[in-house]
Amino acid sequence: MSKVEIQIGGREFGISCAPEDEARVRDLATAIDEHFQPLSPRFSQNLLFACLRAADDVFDRAGVAPGEDPETTRLRQRLADVEQERDRLEAALSSATDARGRLERDLRQARDEAVEHSEAEAKAQAERVATLEARCADLQRKLEDAQMQELPFAGAGSSVADDPDLLPALERFAGLLESCADKLEGRTGNA
Numbered sequence: 001m002s003k004v005e006i007q008i009g010g011r012e013f014g015i016s017c018a019p020e021d022e023a024r025v026r027d028l029a030t031a032i033d034e035h036f037q038p039l040s041p042r043f044s045q046n047l048l049f050a051c052l053r054a055a056d057d058v059f060d061r062a063g064v065a066p067g068e069d070p071e072t073t074r075l076r077q078r079l080a081d082v083e084q085e086r087d088r089l090e091a092a093l094s095s096a097t098d099a100r101g102r103l104e105r106d107l108r109q110a111r112d113e114a115v116e117h118s119e120a121e122a123k124a125q126a127e128r129v130a131t132l133e134a135r136c137a138d139l140q141r142k143l144e145d146a147q148m149q150e151l152p153f154a155g156a157g158s159s160v161a162d163d164p165d166l167l168p169a170l171e172r173f174a175g176l177l178e179s180c181a182d183k184l185e186g187r188t189g190n191a
Contacts, residue, residue: 008047009036028054129184136177143170 002019005012006029017025036050
C-alpha cells in the first residue's frame with residue numbers, strides 16, 4: 001500500500017491506496033476540490049457538498065442513478081425496447097387476426113352467394129327441361145295422332161300411308177327431340 005497526500009479546500013489529507021491507484025486518487029481529489037472552491041468557508045459541510053456535487057456529476061455523465069449499475073441501466077433500456085417491439089408485434093397480430101376474420105366472413109358470403117346462384121340456375125334449367133319435355137310429349141302426341149289420321153300439311157287427299165318415308169322421318173324427329181330433352185336433363189339418350 002502507498003500513502004498519497006491530497007489537498008481539498010486548502011487542507012491536506014493522507015490516503016492509503018494501491019500504488020497503481022495513486023494517480024486516480026489525486027485526480028479524484030482535484031475534481032472534488034474544484035467543486036469545493038466556490039462554497040462558503042465551513043469546511044466539513046462544504047466538503048460534504050463538494051463530494052455530493054462531484055458524485056452527481058459522475059452519475060449524470062454515466063446516465064445512471066446513484067447506486068445503479070450501468071449494466072442494469074443498459075438492460076433496463078433493452079427491456080423497454082423489447083417491450084415496445086412486443087407491443088408493436090401484438091398490434092400487428094391483432095390487425096392480421098382482424099383481417100383474417102374479415103376474409104373468412106367474405107369467403108363464407110361468397111360461398112353462400114355461389115350456392116344461391118347455383119340453386120337458382122339449377123331451378124331455371126329444371127324449368128327449361130320441364131318445358132321441353134312438355135313440348136316433346138305434345139309433339140309425340142301429335143305425331144301419334146298424325147299416324148292415325150291424315151296429316152294437315154300433306155297434300156289434299158293424301159295420308160301417312162301414301163308416303164312411306166314420312167312416318168320413319170317423323171319417328172327419327174321424335175327420337176331427336178327426346179335425345180335433346182335427355183341431354184338437357186343430364187341424361188344420355190339414344191337417337
